Amino acid sequence: MLLRNAEILFNDRVSSELYHMGLLCPEIAARIQPGQFLMVRVQEGFDPLLRRPFAVHRIHHNDPPTSFEMLYRVVGRGTRLLADMQAAASLNLLGPLGRGFQVPDHDGFVLMVAGGIGIAPLPHLAETLVSSGFRGPFVLWFGGKTATELVCVKHFKDLGFAVQLVTEDGSEGRQGLVTGHLEQWLSQQGELPKVMYSCGPYPMQRLVAEMAARLGIPSQLSMEALMGCGVGACLSCSLRCRPLEDGPDPHYLNVCQDGPVFAGEEIVWE
Amino acid sequence: MTNDKPVNLAVELGPLRLENPVMVASGTFGYGQEYAELVPPERLGAMVVKGISLEPRSGNPPPRIWETCGGMLNAIGLQNVGLRAFLEEKLPWLKPLLVPVIVNLFGNTVEEYGKLAAALDGQEGVAGLEINISCPNVKAGGMTFGSDPEMVFQVVSAVRSRTNLPVITKLTPNVTDITVTARAAQDAGTDILSLINTVAGMAVDVQTRQPRLANVVGGLSGPAIRPIALRMVWQVVQVSRVPVIGLGGIVSVEDALEFLLVGAKAIQVGTANFVNPRVTLEIIDGLEDYLRQQGLVDINEIIGTLEIPEQSQGADCR
Numbered sequence: 371m372l373l374r375n376a377e378i379l380f381n382d383r384v385s386s387e388l389y390h391m392g393l394l395c396p397e398i399a400a401r402i403q404p405g406q407f408l409m410v411r412v413q414e415g416f417d418p419l420l421r422r423p424f425a426v427h428r429i430h431h432n433d434p435p436t437s438f439e440m441l442y443r444v445v446g447r448g449t450r451l452l453a454d455m456q457a458a459a460s461l462n463l464l465g466p467l468g469r470g471f472q473v474p475d476h477d478g479f480v481l482m483v484a485g486g487i488g489i490a491p492l493p494h495l496a497e498t499l500v501s502s503g504f505r506g507p508f509v510l511w512f513g514g515k516t517a518t519e520l521v522c523v524k525h526f527k528d529l530g531f532a533v534q535l536v537t538e539d540g541s542e543g544r545q546g547l548v549t550g551h552l553e554q555w556l557s558q559q560g561e562l563p564k565v566m567y568s569c570g571p572y573p574m575q576r577l578v579a580e581m582a583a584r585l586g587i588p589s590q591l592s593m594e595a596l597m598g599c600g601v602g603a604c605l606s607c608s609l610r611c612r613p614l615e616d617g618p619d620p621h622y623l624n625v626c627q628d629g630p631v632f633a634g635e636e637i638v639w640e
Numbered sequence: 641m642t643n644d645k646p647v648n649l650a651v652e653l654g655p656l657r658l659e660n661p662v663m664v665a666s667g668t669f670g671y672g673q674e675y676a677e678l679v680p681p682e683r684l685g686a687m688v689v690k691g692i693s694l695e696p697r698s699g700n701p702p703p704r705i706w707e708t709c710g711g712m713l714n715a716i717g718l719q720n721v722g723l724r725a726f727l728e729e730k731l732p733w734l735k736p737l738l739v740p741v742i743v744n745l746f747g748n749t750v751e752e753y754g755k756l757a758a759a760l761d762g763q764e765g766v767a768g769l770e771i772n773i774s775c776p777n778v779k780a781g782g783m784t785f786g787s788d789p790e791m792v793f794q795v796v797s798a799v800r801s802r803t804n805l806p807v808i809t810k811l812t813p814n815v816t817d818i819t820v821t822a823r824a825a826q827d828a829g830t831d832i833l834s835l836i837n838t839v840a841g842m843a844v845d846v847q848t849r850q851p852r853l854a855n856v857v858g859g860l861s862g863p864a865i866r867p868i869a870l871r872m873v874w875q876v877v878q879v880s881r882v883p884v885i886g887l888g889g890i891v892s893v894e895d896a897l898e899f900l901l902v903g904a905k906a907i908q909v910g911t912a913n914f915v916n917p918r919v920t921l922e923i924i925d926g927l928e929d930y931l932r933q934q935g936l937v938d939i940n941e942i943i944g945t946l947e948i949p950e951q952s953q954g955a956d957c958r
C-alpha cells in the first residue's frame with residue numbers, strides 16, 4: 371500500500387458520463403494486481419471529505435509498467451470534480467488495495483460478465499490472462515442501459531474475446547438484461563466455463579452467483595460498498611458473508627480488505 | 641524569535657507519559673497494523689485501538705456510513721473481535737511496539753465494563769484503558785451510559801476498582817452540559833478525560849425516502865464537528881482536575897493547536913486518517929515548526945494559554 375501523487379496523463383470523455391483517466395505513477399503501477407483498487411482523493415480540501423474507490427482499468431504494458439488507467443462514471447460530487455481535472459495536474463492515490471481476481475490454475479474457457487461501469491476492472495484481468503499465455507476461449511457478456519455505455523468492446527475483441535452485448539433499450543445487441551440471456555446461451559455451449567468473473571450492480575451479481583452455483587462453475591465477483599478508509603481500519607464497507615464455525619452471525623467481511631473480489635459462495639445475498 | 645534548538649513535545653497526562661501529544665482515535669486506525677506501512681506506530685504519541693467488548697460483535701447491517709458536508713455519519717455498531725481474539729490475535733503484534741497502546745472498551749452492563757478492565761489489567765503491551773461510555777445500557781432500556789451522570793459514575797468506578805492501568809473516560813457530546821458528566825467521571829476516579837465522541841446525527845435519501853444508514857441514526861465525525869468539540873473541551877478544562885485529551889474534527893496542525901491552546905494536554909485524530917493517512921505525522925512535524933516559529937522549546941509552554949480579551953468575557957446568552 372502506497373500513498374502517492376500521480377500525474378494525470380489524460381482525462382478524456384469517452385461517452386456522455388464516462389471518462390477515461392491516464393495516471394503516471396511507476397511505484398503503484400508496478401504493484402497492481404488485477405481487480406485491486408485505489409482510494410482517490412478527488413480534491414485537496416475536506417468537502418467532499420472521503421476518498422473515492424476506483425478500480426484499475428488497465429496497466430500500460432511498457433516494461434516495467436509506469437502508468438495505468440481508470441474508467442469512471444460521473445454520478446455525484448466526487449466524480450464530477452474528477453471529470454474537471456486537467457492533464458498534468460496531480461492526483462493523490464492510496465493503493466493498490468484489496469484482494470483482486472485469482473488467475474485460474476489451468477487454461478480453458480473463461481467467462482467474464484459486466485454490467486455498466488462494472489466493465490472497469492475487467493480489461494486488466496483480460497490482459498493479464500492473455501499475457502500469461504492463456505489461450506481461452508474467452509467470452510465477455512456485457513450489458514448496459516444503452517449502446518453508449520458499452521465501451522472498450524474493441525479492446526476485448528483485439529485480445530481474442532468473443533463479445534456478447536445486451537442493452538436494456540435494445541440500442542445494441544440483445545435487448546434486456548445480461549442475466550436474462552446468459553443462462554440460455556450457456557446451455558447451448560458445448561462446455562461450461564472453468565471460471566466466471568463478474569462485476570456490476572448488486573442484483574446482477576446475485577443472479578450471476580446463483581447461476582454459477584446451479585451450474586457448478588466457480589465465480590469471482592468484484593463487489594462494491596460505501597468506504598471510509600479503504601484499508602480495513604473503519605469497518606464501514608461490510609458485506610454479509612457465510613459465518614465461520616462458532617463465529618458471530620451475521621458475519622460481515624470488509625469489501626476493502628477481504629475483497630473487493632469474493633467467491634460467489636462466500637456471500638449471503640440479501 | 642525563531643529558534644533552532646531541539647524542541648520538547650513530550651507531555652504528561654497524570655500517570656501517562658507521551659513522547660508527543662498526537663494520538664489516533666479509537667475505531668479510525670484499526671489495530672495499528674492496517675496503516676503500519678504508512679505510519680510507523682512508534683512515531684505516534686499513543687495509539688487507541690478499536691473498541692472491544694467481552695464477546696465478539698457482528699455490528700450493524702450496511703450501509704454503515706454516509707458522507708455529509710465536511711463530515712461523515714457512522715453506525716458501525718461496535719463490530720469487534722471480542723476480548724479473547726484481541727488478546728490472542730491482536731495484542732501479540734502490538735506488544736513489541738514502542739508506543740503506548742490504549743485499549744478502548746465498552747460493555748452492555750456496568751458489570752461487563754468491570755470484567756473487561758480486570759481482564760486487561762496487567763496485560764503486557766497495554767498502557768492504558770479508554771472507556772467508551774457512548775453505548776446503550778441494555779439494563780436501562782438502551783439509554784446510553786454516557787448521558788446519565790449516575791451511570792457514568794458507576795461505569796468509571798467499576799473500571800477504576802478493577803485496574804491499576806491509567807484510566808481515560810471518553811465523554812459523549814450528546815448531553816446538555818458536558819461538565820456534569822465530566823465531573824461524574826472525575827469523582828469516580830478517572831485519571832484522564834477524552835472528548836468528544838461522535839455527535840448524534842441522521843441523513844435521508846429523498847428519492848427512496850429511506851434513511852441513509854441502516855441503523856437510521858449514527859454518529860457525526862470529521863471537520864464538521866470541530867467547533868462543537870473545541871467548545872466542549874474548553875468548558876471541561878475549566879472544571880477539570882484531571883488532564884483532558886481533545887478530539888473531534890482535527891485535520892491539521894492548526895486544528896490540533898486550537899485544542900492545545902484551550903487546555904487539552906494531548907489530541908486524537910480520527911476521521912482525518914481516512915482522508916490523509918499520514919496526517920498525524922504532518923501534525924507532529926507541524927507542532928515542532930510552530931514552537932520554533934514562536935521561539936519556544938517546549939509544547940507545555942503553549943498548553944492552556946488561550947488569551948481571552950477582557951471585554952469578551954462573561955456574556956452567557958448568545
Ligand SMILES: Cc1cc2nc3c(=O)[nH]c(=O)nc-3n(C[C@H](O)[C@H](O)[C@H](O)COP(=O)(O)OP(=O)(O)OC[C@H]3O[C@@H](n4cnc5c(N)ncnc54)[C@H](O)[C@@H]3O)c2cc1C
Pocket residue numbers: 407418420421422423424425426440441442443444445446447448449450487490491593594595596597630707
Ligand atoms: C472497489 C470499488 C471499485 C470501484 N471502481 C469504480 C470504477 O472503476 N469506476 C467507477 O466509475 N466507479 C467505481 N466504483 C464506484 C465509485 O466509487 C463511486 O461511483 C464513487 O465513489 C461516487 O462518488 P461521487 O462523489 O461522484 O458520488 P456521490 O454519490 O456524491 O458519493 C457520496 C458518497 O457515496 C460513495 N459512493 C457513491 N456511489 C458509490 C458506489 N457505487 N460504490 C462505492 N461508494 C459509492 C462515495 O464514495 C461517497 O462517499 C467503485 C467502487 C468500489 C467500492
Ligand SMILES: Cc1cc2nc3c(=O)[nH]c(=O)nc-3n(C[C@H](O)[C@H](O)[C@H](O)COP(=O)(O)O)c2cc1C
Pocket residue numbers: 598604605606665666667668690691714716718744771772810836837838860861862863865887888889890908909910911912
Ligand atoms: C468509523 C468510526 C468508528 C469509531 N469507533 C469508535 C469506537 O470503537 N470507540 C470509540 O470510543 N470511538 C469510536 N469512534 C469515535 C472516534 O474515536 C472519535 O471520537 C470521533 O470520530 C470524533 O473524532 P474525529 O472527528 O477526529 O473523527 C469511531 C469513529 C468513526 C468515524
Ligand code: FES
Pocket residue numbers: 596597598599600601602603604605606607624625626627
Ligand atoms: S472502508 Fe474502512 S474497513 Fe473497509
